Amino acid sequence: MKITQEADYALRIILFLTKAGMNARNDAKTVSESEGVPSRFTLKILRKLTKAGLTKSYRGVGGGYSLGKPPETITFKDVIEAIDGPIYINRCLYDKEFCNLHRTNTCDIHRELGKVRKTLIEELEALNFKDLMRDSK
């Protein structure tokens, strides 16, 4: 029932870039040192975030990373899914082969967990990084 350490790091990294401002470039080393994330690992995370469009990367001398879109359009859900993949609280709901009862459609347990998942996702979608900045003042 946890997000991974990697997704947690990613949230911190996006927050860092948000604070730096939309157009600022920060290289991976700066990000890594500011947020206490191992440097190689930072690069790996930033690659996933860039692939998802949440950050932009610039190569070569003077390169680095910035936000890929305005912070009010980046949600916790976006970041977590960019790193950990789709959010499910129960494996059966996305991998029906895994349900060894093969009764996914009718199982009461899974129907209820599906509802819980839905509100969890809605909550994570409601959390964007612009609001986060505002609230922290």
Next chain:
Amino acid sequence: MKITQEADYALRIILFLTKAGMNARNDAKTVSESEGVPSRFTLKILRKLTKAGLTKSYRGVGGGYSLGKPPETITFKDVIEAIDGPIYINRCLYDKEFCNLHRTNTCDIHRELGKVRKTLIEELEALNFKDLMRDSK
């Protein structure tokens, strides 16, 4: 962001015992075969549930398991926590040593994840097994 397979099994087992009725005894083999849970593993799960007071066990010939308390007092949260331990969506919130920034109290990310966790728990607490039976009719 998932409950374990074991907790999923446990939910099914409690539902099975709820359907059997408060005072019915079912031995581990019956439960295992009905719910498609490996038999040794069923025993392991039932021991955890018994320890948590969610089931009662009876030893010896004619023994078995029954619910430990009325189904309206058993929630999804109870079952999941009996198996997987306390629900946290972020490790930092329960193991501050793990937070390599050591700024748990002020970290904006973790404050927000704490709120999400709270509503998640409230939702799981609102789901009890008597209601589940009623709704499935």
Next chain:
DNA sequence: ACAAAAGTATACCTACTTGGTACACTTTTA
């Protein structure tokens, strides 16, 4: 009394996932 039917306790094993690193590469700018 005692055998059989149940549950209990502890330890173990294997496979997968997580967190992280290494290495060889490409792009960009001064």
Next chain:
DNA sequence: TAAAAGTGTACCAAGTAGGTATACTTTTGT
């Protein structure tokens, strides 16, 4: 054209999940 950046792929070690094995204790029927 060298140095400073990011990219891609593969690898590795530790931890966790899922499940099994072995040896026990308790209860009941005969």
